[in-house]
Each structure stands twice: as C-alpha cells, then as structure tokens.
Amino acid sequence: MEFDVVILAGGRSSRLGGVPKAQLAVDGATLLELTLAAVRGARRAVVVGPQVGGLPPEVLGCREDPPFAGPAAAIAAGLDALAGTGNSPAVLTLVLACDMPRVAAAVGTLLAAGEEGRTGVPAGRDGVMAVSSDGRTQPLVGLYRTAALQHAVDDAARRNALEGASVFALLASLELRKVPVPPGSTDDVDTWDDASALGVSDPGLGRSGTERPNSTLEANSEKPG
Template sequence: MRYAGIVLAGGSARRLSGVDKPALSVGGKPLLTRAIHALSGAGRVVAVGPRRPGFDVVWTREPVPGTGPVAALAAGLAFVPDDVGTVVVLAADLPGVRRSTVDRLVAAVGDGDGAVLVDAGGSRQWLLGAWRVAALRAALPEQVENAALRRVLGGLSVTEVPAERGESDDIDTPEDLERHR
C-alpha cells in the first residue's frame, strides 16, 4: 500500500528548557533521524518544523508556528499528494519508533479511518498513527490553531494497535531522555 509520512518536528519543548528535541541524540542517532528512518517505506515524507539540513524530505511550517499539532498536521497534509490514500503521522520525539511500527499501523487501518499505537496503560498515542488522508482532511476544524488533537481525531473510527516494548515512549523531560540514552 502506498502511503506518505508526516513528522511533526516543531514544538517548544518547555519541559526540556526549549531544547531542539528532534535534534536530541538517543543511541547515537538524532530523534528526527529515527522518525524519518521509520518512514523509509513512504512515497513522500513531509517534516513540519524548522528546516534542518541533511534530510531528504519536504519541509513546511504551520502558518503560525507554535500553535499545536493540529496546525502542524494541517500544514503537512497540504503536501500529501492527492493520489495517496494513507498517511502516517509521527511526532519527532519517539526513540523507539521503527519501520516495523509504521508497517503494523499502515496494515491495521483496514476499513476504518485510522490506526493508532496504544501504550501498555491502554492510552492511545495520537502522534503515532496511520490515517486515511480523506478522513484526516475531513476531521480538521476550520480553525486549526491551538485545536486539541485528541478531540479532532477522537471522533474517527480508530483501530488500536498494541505497542511493543518502548515503541510508544517519547522524550518530554530530562528524565525521559536519560532513560533512553
């Protein structure tokens, strides 16, 4: 199945003193590199955030940077070709995301609107999912700035995919980073 990928690589990283999270290295590899490698099967990868050299992706920014993941998602969707039916959406702070993660999510979309990884506690990881492009575009509110991602995606038909160990981990705090170094 042909799919595209969107990596949300902006954000303010307030709990990490404003550091450039996608540039943080885990296991000798920047987090952004890990996300892009996980999307190696995608026909096109769009990164939403400040342009960083060395990546063969389409770069874009939301019209008002810092207005949240829904605004970033909308900006990325604008660069997904019309003939692509599925898009994988990943945050750029996921040290455990792999190509096999993406493959499982894409396969799980089935007849629904999308598939999201579910962590060991049963929580849906909204920034780690595969979606039908048409369903995402239809779900976007007119005002995307500062919209709640859970509210925007929560009404869609979602298949839950259990996370394998470490797949749904993200880096939000210095302690998270230390745990994955």
C-alpha cells in the same frame, strides 16, 4: 501498500529548556533521523517544524501557521505541503511525532494493521491508532485514511478550530481502531529524565541532564498530543 507520512517537529520543548527534540540523539543518530528511517517505505514524507537542516532531498519541509500553533495545525500544514506537490495523495497517511526513538516497532505494527484491509484501508473505517503497553492512546502514532483526515482538518479550519487544538479533538469524528504496539515503542522524550531513560543525549552537551542556557537555543520541538 502506499502511504504518505507527516512528521511533527515544531513545538516549544519547554520541559527540555527549549532544546530541539529533533536534534537530540541516540548513538549518533538524531531523533528526526530515526523517525525518517522508521518510515523509509513512505511514498512521500514531510517534516513540519523550523528549519532543521540536513533533510534528504526527497523529504519536504514546512511550518505550521502560526508557528507553535500546536499539533493539529501542524498536521494541517503537512497535508497542505503534500497536496502542493501536485501528486494525488496516498490512500493512507501516517502521522508521527519525532520524539520517540523506538517508534520503528510501532510503525511496523500499524502498517501490518493497514494491510488487513483488502483495499489498503486499515481495519477501522478511518484508520488505526497506537496504544502503548500501559494503555495510553497515541494519536501521533497513527495511520489514517487520508480523505478522512483531510475532512477533519477542513472541518476544523472552517470553525477556526485548528490553532491550539489537540489531536484528540481533531480526530474526534473519525472511526478509529486502537492497535496495541510493542512495549517501549511509543515512549517519548518530554523531560531530561525521559531522555536519560531512553539513552537520548543532547549532542551539544554529551549525556542529557544539563540544560544549555536558553539564550543559545531556538525553542522548536513538538510535544505530542
């Protein structure tokens, strides 16, 4: 099954004192590296966010316009970047935030759900969306029909409704099936307490829990939702 992937890595990370989430690490691998490893079967991948460096040559990079315009605008920028390659889009697009260190298990579950449709379109006319073990819907862990996602983006753009919009608002018109994913696979890092619980550290500090001075940071990580 062919799919493209849009990875969001461009928000302010305010509750981490501006420390970029993409550069936080688990056992020596950054959260961005773990996310890219989870989608290694993708036909094409784009990371939406500030220049983070070290992207594999086959991975695209872009930025939402304006910067910090939110996840809906970031998804739009990612789709534009994929379209700009000149290749026809994959039938499906996987959308992920980069702040979930155990997301590989959730990705596997969504891709399995995508295989259920004989045409490669996931059950649920427009796609599938992860639901955590505690019942939280996770729109930034979703496998969507590319044409439907692009239509939603185009409609929001016509209404000047991308900047600052939530992903739930962007996807409101889509017919989606909620798919339970393995426990912990969508746990994300919003605070230092989250980071500690997930074994995530700031490579500039050692173990998480102590904020670096804001003056030394560029605030550039995405908050899901």
